Amino acid sequence: MAAQATRSLPLETNAVRILHTDRIDRARSGELPKSELHHLADTFKLMGDPNRLKLLMALKDGEMCVCDLAAFIGITESAVSHQLRRLKDARLVRPRREGQILFYQLDDACVVELMTIAVGHLRGAAQPHEPPA
């Protein structure tokens, strides 16, 4: 079926064109609260940096300490510490102290799930999206 234009009139310069108000309303009704949306974006953003992602991937198979991670990735321990703090604040990783050493591990199973699904997406092993009826 062809989509129907809700409004299509001559408009002033810089006017906001609203073609399908029903779709905009539908989007609004399924909208997340602003703060939750921003937290969601922050979570993805944290996983969107190659070095942070490398940290998370490394922890997939077991806990590691700061200087192990620094050696593995090839940046300073300070940089690793900075990033681990952000990952910890977002509850993506969690530290466990053993003497002077802090061993970091993934906080919950979601983190691995997210990485697994995203890898699947990259490799093209995914079904086309079907919007709800």
Added chain:
Amino acid sequence: MAAQATRSLPLETNAVRILHTDRIDRARSGELPKSELHHLADTFKLMGDPNRLKLLMALKDGEMCVCDLAAFIGITESAVSHQLRRLKDARLVRPRREGQILFYQLDDACVVELMTIAVGHLRGAAQPHEPPA
């Protein structure tokens, strides 16, 4: 069990300390190819911007055109177009032309899965991570 330090000797300034070579080796063995890791990070990074995430969330329930999305989010159509191009390049969205109008939809089911899992993570409904035996 207590973790054993592989090496713990006095080191020169700026020397790389390697405490647990076995863990570093384990991480290396499970490492993604460099290009794949970067593509993975790019995917998350795209989802890590509030406005792009809002675009994806809006498309969750059905396709929308550029100016609908611009009105919904509250940025210019140009900005939406720029972002949609990036999302399209990453195969997160896909356009369908109907006359002059381009309707965008989510490309595959992974996108919704990623958002759903991440929301679950935020809301704390997740099991602790258990590394493989």
Added chain:
DNA sequence: TGATTATCTGAACAGATGTTCATATATTTA
């Protein structure tokens, strides 16, 4: 064809981001 609508594109700029360096804190050991 020329006018209109819808979307795209490139350049430019303000603001965000990740790293390093120097230093501080915490824990263990002598």
Added chain:
DNA sequence: TAAATATATGAACATCTGTTCAGATAATCA
């Protein structure tokens, strides 16, 4: 307590990013 180890923190800076603006391209209609 003093020294050594492991990690954390704040400031500074170069780089990256998202937006807007102006103009280009694509499709429809008179």
